[in-house]
Amino acid sequence: MGFDKSDYLFNVLETHKMKHIDSLFDKFKERRKEIKEKLEEKFGDDIYTTFNSGSYAKHTAVNAKFDLDIVAPCKRNSFSTITGMFDDFFDFLQTEYKEIAYVRKQKVSIGIEFFADEDNEVVQIDVVPGRELKQGDYPNDNYLNININVDGSNYTQTNIHAQIENIKGKSDARQIIRLLKIWKYQNYKDYKSFFIELIVIKAFENKIVSGSLWSKFKTVLEYIIDEIEEDNFSLKDPGNSSNDIAKTMDSYKKTLLKNDLKFLLDQVELNDENLKNHFKENEKFKFVEQSSESKGSYRVNDSSRAIIPPSNQFG
Incomplete structure (x- = not known):
């Protein structure tokens, strides 16, 4: 039988699904939850409820390289400038995590890369602060001004909820x-x-x-x-x-x-x-040929443990 390009691309996608890294992903979610709680405790009534964004929220994440994104919508009158808002978030996160993570300013976000743990796994979380355009408008229109750390530009206006909605379905x-x-x-x-x-x-x-x-x-x-x-x-x-x-x-x-x-x-x-x-399967999660002992399962190449793909899990 000849080489089937579609089958091969399907296997590339399958081996890069997030469902194969549940234990690592749990660590990401725990850190994300912790950071959200710290932000809400620190900034209190100055911000609205934080929410998830990025590739995870859009269902486009792949297990070879990903991070989790948190958006922190801020009230207009809580910060005099958008740059000042961004710096306040950075200073707080730097103080909180400098002993256990690299904290750095990125183009529109603050990146937190935790030092490798006992399993040699690294968790990466990005925090995106944004300020509503007018006091009290965010709950109605979801628009935020986002700081941009590049020469010649200070901020951009966007609706991250609409970006996520754009890819649904x-x-x-x-x-x-x-x-x-x-x-x-x-x-x-x-x-x-x-x-x-x-x-x-x-x-x-x-x-x-x-x-x-x-x-x-x-x-x-x-x-x-x-x-x-x-x-x-x-x-x-x-x-x-x-x-x-x-x-x-x-x-x-x-x-x-x-x-x-x-x-x-x-x-x-x-x-x-x-x-x-041009495309390689993730060798850790290559498909095991169907047999009476193993049907439709995946395995980690350096382990005998099989990972059974759940029917309704995000990937």
């Missing part, structure tokens, strides 16, 4: 997004995940994306290759249509992404099995 698009996240991680590409997410969704909106998993993947890549360098190409932020995410990637990097994806397709056109050079 789009299971086929989420599959392709996860594949591209695996590809960029395994091939050391630094394209932003939010850019990838939006351009995949736009491909589904503008092309007939159907058939096998490989057919869908190929159609999306062809759309990106054809459109990304066009002068009028845009990617509107679902949280604020005046934010064009396409402009966050310069022309050189757009050409680079186009060429990377074209190279992938050209290589697979030469030989289907070249797909393995």
